[in-house]
Amino acid sequence: MTTAETYAEFATREARGVSPTYERLSLAVSRDDELLTLLAALPPTRRQPNLLFGVVRLLGGPVDDPAAFRDFTLANWPAIEAELRTRATQTNEPGRCAVLLPVLAALPQPLALLEVGASAGLCLYPDRYAYRYNDHLFGAGEPVLDCATTAVAPPDRLPEVVWRAGLDLKPLRVTDPADVAWLDALIWPEHTHRRARLRAAASVAASDPPLLVRGDLVDDLPALAARAPAGATLVVFHTSVLYQVPVPRREAFADVVRRLPGHWISNESQDVLPHDVLPEPPDEALYNVLALDGRPLAWTRSHGQAMTWFG
Known part of the structure; x- marks a missing residue:
């Protein structure tokens, strides 16, 4: 499965009906060639929607508006990438x-x-x-x-x-x-x-x-x-x-x-x-x-x- 397909599936099968914010955001990422190119440079286990969105939230970035999320992510990619490479999804639900x-x-x-x-x-x-x-x-x-x-x-x-x-x-x-x-x-x-x-x-x-x-x-x-x-x-x-x-x-x-x-x-x-x-x-x-x-x-x-x- 490509990274774009991973984000599209997350939107439709995990976030739909559960988190409208993450459904919108994940669909937007799945169609964004620039963000997908940045993610492609990471190991596959570091490209996950939950991990990316969690890191952006941890760093104070916006997730409620896809355009603002994109601007923040592109402007702060070195810091975001560093967190993505060292952290893991540890949802302790x-x-x-x-x-x-x-x-x-x-x-x-x-x-x-x-x-x-x-x-x-x-x-x-x-x-x-x-x-x-x-x-x-x-x-x-x-x-x-x-x-x-x-x-x-x-x-x-x-x-x-x-x-x-x-x-x-x-x-x-x-x-x-x-x-x-x-x-x-x-x-x-x-x-x-x-x-x-x-x-x-x-x-x-x-x-x-x-x-x-x-x-x-x-x-x-x-x-x-x-x-x-x-x-x-x-x-x-x-x-x-x-x-x-x-x-x-x-x-x-x-x-x-x-x-x-x-x-x-x-x-x-x-x-x-x-x-x-x-x-x-x-x-x-x-x-x-x-x-x-x-x-x-x-x-x-x-x-x-x-x-x-x-x-």
Whole structure:
């Protein structure tokens, strides 16, 4: 897929109906030869719409007007390029816990959670958040994570988590204002509810910080998994992470995680991990496939806002 096609698909399948600002902006970039030429000089994993738009927002640039965005980007390209080459999309959306929860709650308790691509670790607290599945509210405190579900009953309990750890090439700290500013810049412009959710989840994490380890998802995963306490079910999970990993490393990771004790939950785009048979997705939007130990269970939206069960 060309860079222009990537931006056009992001506009029509991810941003449409979710962020009008990013839909307009991504379509504009997809048709702008000068911006596409600049992006083409970057490695493919550094050309992503979310990354570019997040960096421009972090540097104080406008994203609500495509023409102003273009002017700012062209005028400030050296600074933007430097950030694009060193940063990664680390959208730490706690709302994704809502689609993980039905699987986590059904596993043998207690759990030892290990998230690959953990960012600041906000998805390591599924037991500390409240949830609203359609009209069913349970759990206590903030944030409250909303998820529209189809063909699945909401969980009737929260998981019991006795250990939580994350692995990331560049872990972020919720106690560092600069790291929180980057997480904030990655939230889409209209999503004020997600900004409030980020602050509430960061407060939860700061009160009981997880073990966050800087490392590689293949080379360093077994050693971190070995630190999980005996008597707890190890659960290695990741969501919207592997698309940033080259295919050979994805395959090596899958081989490593399958050899670990416990369970593996993946929540990735359908073209990232191979699945033999999948039903048709609910509509033309971009969905992730939620899977347990390689067995697909549900279609999920990228921020955890909806889930259609088929497993």
